[in-house]
Amino acid sequence: xxYSKYFIPTLKEExxxxxxxxxxxxxxxxxxxxxxxxxxxxxxxxxxxxxxxENIIRAEMNxxxxxxxLLPALHPSEIWEKSGRNKTLKxxxxxxxxxxxxxxxxxxxxxxxxxxxxxxxxxxxxxxxxILYQIQTKFRDEPRPRSGVLRSIEFIMKDAYxxxxxxxxxxxxxxxxxxxxxxxxxxxGLEYKIVQADPGAMGGDVSHEFMVxxxxxxxxxxxxxNCGYAASLEVAECVKSEDRKPRTNPAGxxxxxxxxxxxxxxxxxxxxxxKDLKEIDTPGKSSVKEVSGFLKVEPEDLVKTIxxxxxxxxxxxVLIRGDCNISEVKLKKALRCNELLxxxxxxxxxVTKGPVGFSGPVGLKNIKIVAxxxxxxxxxxxxxxxxxxxxxxxxxxxxxxxxxxYCDIREINSNDVCPKCKSKIKIKNAIEIGHIFxxxxxxxxxxxxxxxxxxxxxxxxxMGCYGIGVSRIxxxxxxxxxxxxxxxxxxxxxxxxxxxxxxxxTDNHVKKVSEEIYNLFIDKKIEVLIDDRDERAGVKFNxxxxxxxxxxxxxxxxxLSENKVELQNRKTKDSKFLPIEKIVEEVFDMIENR
RNA sequence: CGGGGUGUAGCGCAGCUUGGCUUAGCGCGCAGCGUUCGGGACGCUGAGGCCGCCGGUUCAAAUCCGGCCACCCCGACCA
Numbered sequence: 001x002x003y004s005k006y007f008i009p010t011l012k013e014e015x016x017x018x019x020x021x022x023x024x025x026x027x028x029x030x031x032x033x034x035x036x037x038x039x040x041x042x043x044x045x046x047x048x049x050x051x052x053x054e055n056i057i058r059a060e061m062n063x064x065x066x067x068x069x070l071l072p073a074l075h076p077s078e079i080w081e082k083s084g085r086n087k088t089l090k091x092x093x094x095x096x097x098x099x100x101x102x103x104x105x106x107x108x109x110x111x112x113x114x115x116x117x118x119x120x121x122x123x124x125x126x127x128x129x130x131i132l133y134q135i136q137t138k139f140r141d142e143p144r145p146r147s148g149v150l151r152s153i154e155f156i157m158k159d160a161y162x163x164x165x166x167x168x169x170x171x172x173x174x175x176x177x178x179x180x181x182x183x184x185x186x187x188x189g190l191e192y193k194i195v196q197a198d199p200g201a202m203g204g205d206v207s208h209e210f211m212v213x214x215x216x217x218x219x220x221x222x223x224x225x226n227c228g229y230a231a232s233l234e235v236a237e238c239v240k241s242e243d244r245k246p247r248t249n250p251a252g253x254x255x256x257x258x259x260x261x262x263x264x265x266x267x268x269x270x271x272x273x274x275k276d277l278k279e280i281d282t283p284g285k286s287s288v289k290e291v292s293g294f295l296k297v298e299p300e301d302l303v304k305t306i307x308x309x310x311x312x313x314x315x316x317x318v319l320i321r322g323d324c325n326i327s328e329v330k331l332k333k334a335l336r337c338n339e340l341l342x343x344x345x346x347x348x349x350x351v352t353k354g355p356v357g358f359s360g361p362v363g364l365k366n367i368k369i370v371a372x373x374x375x376x377x378x379x380x381x382x383x384x385x386x387x388x389x390x391x392x393x394x395x396x397x398x399x400x401x402x403x404x405x406y407c408d409i410r411e412i413n414s415n416d417v418c419p420k421c422k423s424k425i426k427i428k429n430a431i432e433i434g435h436i437f438x439x440x441x442x443x444x445x446x447x448x449x450x451x452x453x454x455x456x457x458x459x460x461x462x463m464g465c466y467g468i469g470v471s472r473i474x475x476x477x478x479x480x481x482x483x484x485x486x487x488x489x490x491x492x493x494x495x496x497x498x499x500x501x502x503x504x505x506t507d508n509h510v511k512k513v514s515e516e517i518y519n520l521f522i523d524k525k526i527e528v529l530i531d532d533r534d535e536r537a538g539v540k541f542n543x544x545x546x547x548x549x550x551x552x553x554x555x556x557x558x559x560l561s562e563n564k565v566e567l568q569n570r571k572t573k574d575s576k577f578l579p580i581e582k583i584v585e586e587v588f589d590m591i592e593n594r
Numbered sequence: 595c596g597g598g599g600u601g602u603a604g605c606g607c608a609g610c611u612u613g614g615c616u617u618a619g620c621g622c623g624c625a626g627c628g629u630u631c632g633g634g635a636c637g638c639u640g641a642g643g644c645c646g647c648c649g650g651u652u653c654a655a656a657u658c659c660g661g662c663c664a665c666c667c668c669g670a671c672c673a
Binding site for chain 2: 009011012013015017018019036037089091092108109140143144146151199200202218219432435467501503504505506507535536537538539541542545556557558559566
C-alpha cells in the first residue's frame with residue numbers, strides 16, 4: 001500500500017478528549033475517530049488491525065470445531081421477556097418501538113437468539129456437541145462510555161455458544177474454548193491472566209475472565225504472586241479475620257499493628273470484657289467517616305447496617321465492619337437470591353423504624369440479619385441506634401442482638417491475605433478481554449431447547465457461552481505495547497508488517513530502489529506500506545514511530561552508496577544495514593520465526 | 595443519576611473578568627510557488643469560522659443574563 005494513496009490522518013497534537021494512552025494513540029495514529037460518545041468509526045488502518053484480530057479468532061475457533069454464523073442484531077422484545085433479561089439487563093438495553101408499534105431491542109449479547117435457533121433446529125443427541133460463534137456488533141447502553149473503544153456503547157464482539165448433551169460434554173466444550181482463547185490471546189501478542197469471575201447477569205455458576213493488566217483497565221483483579229491465585233475483586237474469598245487489626249476497645253484505640261502476636265493477646269483479653277451498651281448523641285453524623293471522626297474511634301470499630309431488598313420483596317439487614325465494603329456478588333451468592341437491591345429510603349425507615357443513616361441491628365424485628373465473618377469475634381463496637389442523631393457504643397453480638405447467619409460477604413482489600421496460601425495479595429487494574437461461562441440450562445429451559453437423548457428421554461441442552469471483546473483487544477494491545485513515540489504493534493495484529501521509508505530528497509535512485517523493494521515485498525506477500533509522500537525524513541520517521549509498524553526499511557542515499565539499506569525494529573530500535581537483495585528475505589524470516 | 599470541567603477553522607489554544615480598538619486572532623495542519631532534504635525545514639501567497647444552539651439585555655454581544663445541547667473526567671453502575 002502507498003501512503004500517499006491511503007487514508008491515515010495522524011494527529012501531531014494530543015487530542016484533548018483522550019485520557020487513556022490507547023485512546024490517545026488510536027486517535028493520533030488515525031485508527032479511529034469518535035462519531036458520538038461511545039461510538040467510533042474505524043479508519044482504514046484500524047480496520048486492518050480489526051481484521052487481523054478477527055482472522056486469528058476465526059482460525060482458532062474453526063480449529064476448535066466451532067462454526068461461524070451471523071445472527072441478527074435487531075431482536076423482537078419478546079425473546080428478552082422470555083428469558084427475563086429485559087429486567088436484569090434493563091439498564092443497558094437499547095429498546096425502542098418501530099414505526100408500526102413493534103417493540104425491538106438492539107442485541108447486547110445473543111444467548112436468547114442462539115438458544116431460540118437451537119431450540120427449533122436441534123432435536124437429537126446426534127447433533128451434539130455443537131459450538132456456534134459469530135463476530136458481530138453489540139449494543140449496550142452503558143451509563144458512562146469511556147476510554148475510547150475500551151468501553152463503548154457500540155462495539156465488536158466475538159461470541160460463541162456451546163450446546164452439549166450433559167455436564168461432562170460441556171466440560172469438554174468449555175475446555176476447548178478455554179484453550180482456544182489462550183491461543184488467540186497469545187497470537188495477538190497479549191500477556192493475559194485467567195481469573196475466577198462472577199457470571200453475573202449471564203447466569204451459570206462457573207466463569208473465567210481473561211485479563212490484561214493495565215492501569216487503564218476498569219476491572220480489579222486479586223492476584224497472589226506466591227501461589228498464582230487469581231480472582232476478580234468482587235468474587236475473591238476473604239480469609240476469616242486474618243487481616244483484622246487487634247483492637248482493645250473503640251474509644252481511644254489508635255491501633256498500629258506492630259507485633260501481631262502480642263496484639264492478639266491484648267485483644268483476646270480485652271474482648272472478654274463486654275462493656276455496657278450505651279446510646280450516645282452523634283448530631284448530624286451518619287457516615288462511617290463522620291461517626292468515627294466524631295467519636296475518635298477507627299472505622300473498623302464501627303459496624304455498618306445495610307438493608308437489602310431480595311427476592312419476593314424480602315428484606316435483609318447486612319452487617320459489615322466500617323472499614324470494609326460489601327461485595328454484592330458474594331452477598332448474592334451467600335443469600336442464594338436472584339435479585340439484590342439496596343433498599344430505598346422509604347423501605348429503610350419502615351424496616352428500622354428510624355431515619356436513614358442511623359440504622360443498626362439492635363432492636364430490629366422481623367428481618368433476617370446477616371453478618372460478615374469479620375464480625376464474628378469483635379466486641380464493643382459502634383452501630384446506629386435507629387434514631388435520629390443517635391448511635392450505640394459497646395454493642396455486642398448475642399447480648400444485644402442475634403445474627404442469623406455469618407458468611408463471607410466483604411470485598412477483599414489490599415490488607416488481606418491470599419485465601420489459598422495466606423501470602424500477601426496484590427490488587428491490580430486490568431482490562432477484561434474475554435469471559436467464558438458455563439451456563440447450564442438457564443436459557444435452554446426458558447426457550448425449551450430440548451433434545452431426544454439416546455435413552456429416548458427429552459433433555460435440555462447444556463450450554464456454555466464465550467465472549468471476546470474484539471475492539472478491546474486493540475486497546476489492550478496498545479496499552480501494553482507502546483512507548484513515548486507511539487504504538488509498537490505485536491507482529492500478528494500490526495496493520496502492516498513492514499514500512500518502507502524512502503528518504504528521497506532529490507535523489508531519484510532512492511525512489512527507484514524503494515519501489516523495487518516494495519515490489520519484492522508484495523511478491524513475497526508481505527504486507528507492506530511505502531511512505532511515498534513528499535515529506536522530509538523527520539516527518540516520515542515520526543509518523544512511522546506513531547503508527548508502530550514492527551519493521552522499517554529505510555532507504556537513504558548514504559547507505560545506498562554502499563549498496564545497502566537499513567532495517568530497523570520498532571520495538572528494540574535495533575538497526576542493521578543489509579544488501580538490497582537480502583532485505584526481503586530477512587524480514588520474511590523475522591515475521592515467520594518471531 | 596450526583597460532582598467537576600470544556601465548547602472559538604481539521605487539531606491544539608488565546609480573546610470573555612472590564613461589551614465597541616476584531617473586518618474574530620495565534621500555532622500546527624491544508625492549497626499554490628520557490629528554496630531545502632537521515633529525526634516534525636524556511637520564505638511568500640492563499641483557502642478555511644452560524645465564536646455549540648435558542649432566547650434575553652444593550653445603540654452595540656464570542657464577551658453580560660437565562661434556558662437547552664454536546665463532549666470529557668471522577669463517582670454510582672457494568673456482562
